[in-house]
Amino acid sequence: MAFRDPPRPATTNHKNKGIGCVSQTLAVTAHRLVKKFGGRRVVDGIDLQVPAGTIYGVLGPNGAGKTTTLRMLLGIIEPDEGERTLLGHDRPREASDQVGYLPEERGLYPAMKAREAIAFMGALRGLPWGVGRKRAVELMENAGLGYAVDTKIRKLSKGMAQLVQLLGSVVHQPDLLVLDEPFSGLDPVNQENLEKLIRGEQARGATVLFSTHVMAHAERLCDRLAIIAGGKRRFEGTVNDARGQLPMQAHYTPERDDPGIARILPADARHNGSEWIFSVPDGGIEDMLRLLTQSGHGVTGLSIERPGLHDAFVKIVGAKALADAEAEAL
Template identity: 65%
Template sequence: MIGDTPAPAAPYAVEGHALVKAFGDFRAVDGVDIAVPAGTIYGILGPNGAGKTTLLRTLLGIIDPDEGHRTLLGDGAPLRMAKQVGYLPEERGLYPSMKAFEAIAFMGALRGLPLHVGRERARAMLQDYGMGASVEKPIRQLSKGMAQTVQLFGTIVHEPRLIVLDEPFSGLDAMNQEKLEALIRDQARKGVTILFSTHVIAHAERLCERIAIVAGGRIRFEGSVSDARDRLPPQVTLRTRLSDGAWRRALPTDTLAQDGAWHFALPDDGIEPLLRALLDGQAGIESLSIERPGLHDAFVAIAGEAAARQMRDDATQEAGA
C-alpha cells in the first residue's frame, strides 16, 4: 500500500458532518451529512450545478469547508491520506505528447509510486484492457474514450484504497461506458471503496450499493437504491377486455387510463380485493403486471420534477456535444 503511514481500518472511508461551502452568497454545499461505508460503490446523484463537485473536493481536502468537518480514510486531515486516494476530476487533462503508458506511470508517481513500477503496471493494464496497440502512442493520437481510459488508469495505478470519480462517464460512448462500469466493479471486488458523482440515473442504479441524491447543495436522500425505490408503492398495469362496468368502482381513485390500459399504485390492502371485483364483474382480465418503481421515479419523488428535467437536459446536451 502506497502511503506515509497506514491508517487504521474504519467503518467509513469518507465522512462529512454539517458541511457548508459558500461562494459569496451562493451555498454550493449547504449543511451536508454524508458517510461512505468502506468497500462499497457509492454514488452522488444530481443535476449539474447541484453541488456534487464542490462536495467531492471538500471531502478530499482540495478545498476547505466554511463549516463542519470531514474525515478521509479515518484521518481528519484529508490531504495526509492523498497517496491512498485515486481522484479523477471532471476536468480531464493529459500531456498530448506523452506516451500512453508514460502518462499512467507519471500520474502514479505523483502519488508516490516508483516510475519503473508504474510503467510495468501501465503496460499490463493497457494490454489487459485491449489497448496494447496504444501503449507507445502519444495521447494526441488516441480517441477521446481511449485518452479518458488512460487518465482513469493513471488514477488507479498506485492501487489506492479509495477511488473518487467526478462524472466519470461524461463524454464516453456506450461501449466505453460499459467497460468503465466493469472496471469499477472489478476494483470493488478487490475491496476498494468507489465514490463517484453522476447526473445519469442508469449508472447509479446499475452500480451503486448506496446513493446520495443531491439538489440545491443539500442531500435529499441517503441510503440504498432499494430504499429509494421503496419510497414509492409498486405500480400496477391492468388491461381488461371490457372498458366499463360496475367493476370500475373498485379501481383506485388515482387510476390513469393510458394506451389501452389502467395504471395505478398498488392499493394498501393488496391486489386481491380488486381481482375479486374484476372477476365478479366479468371485466375480462387480459393482463396484469405489478412492478417496483425505478430509481428515476424515486428521484422525481425525492428531488422534484424540475431536478429530474435538468438531469435529462444535462444528458441530452452531453450526447449532442
C-alpha cells in the same frame, strides 16, 4: 527507510438492540459541510458516511453541489463550515497517495503515449516508474485497449482518452477511488467497461465514491447512495431503501380497453401503449381485479414491480426542484 502502518479509517459505533456496539469502518465522513460562493450556499450542511469497501454514489441533478462536495472531501477546496475525514485523516491531502481521483474536467498531455501517461499519473502518487509502465500495459489490455499502449493521447478518441485517464487514477492501486461524473461522454461499450473496472476495484478491496446524475449506473453499481439537490442531502441509504419511498407499481393489460376502464383504476393510473401503470392500493389489488373482470375488461397481462430509482429520485427531490435545477445548470 522505515515503514509505518497507515492511519486507520474512521469508525462509527451503532447500538444493535442490546447486543452491544457494532463498529463500522468508514472510509469517508462529512459532518455539516458548507461551501459558499458569492454569498450562495452551493453546499448547505451535507452529512455523509461512506463505509470502507463499498461502492457509494452521490446522485443529484446538474448544479446540485456534487462536484463541490467531492472537492471538499478531497481537500482540493476547504469548507466554510463543517468537518470531514478521508481514510482517517482530518486533513484529507495527507491521504492523497492512497486516493485515485478522476475529476470532472479531463486533461492529459496530448504528446504523451498512453502507457506513459498512466505511469506518469502513478508516479505522482509515489508509484515507481517501471512498475507504473508495466501495470499500465496490463490495465489497458484488460480494458480492451492493449493495441493503443504506444498511441499518443492526441490520436485517441475522446472516450479512449477518458479511459486512459481513469486507468491512471487506479494504477497505484488506491484505497479510495473518487470519480466525478465518470460516465459522461462515454459510449455504451466504454460505459460497460467502466462498470467492470469499478466492480474490479471494489473486489480488490478499494472503496469507490462517484457522482452522477444518471440513475441507471447508480442502480446497477451502488451499495449505498446519497441524493442531494440544492446543496442539501435529501436521502441516504441503499437503492432498495430509495425505491421503497414509493408504493409497488402494477403493470396491467386488459382484454378490452375503453375510456370506462379509467373509472375503475386508481387516480394515478397512466396509459403506456397497451398497458396501464398504477400504484398498488394499500389494501391490495384483488378487489380491483374482480371489478375489471366483472365489467368485461378482463386481464391479459399483470405484473407488480418495484419502482425504479429514477422514479424514487423524482419523488425525493421533487419534480419542480429537479426541473429548476436542470434549467439553472443550462
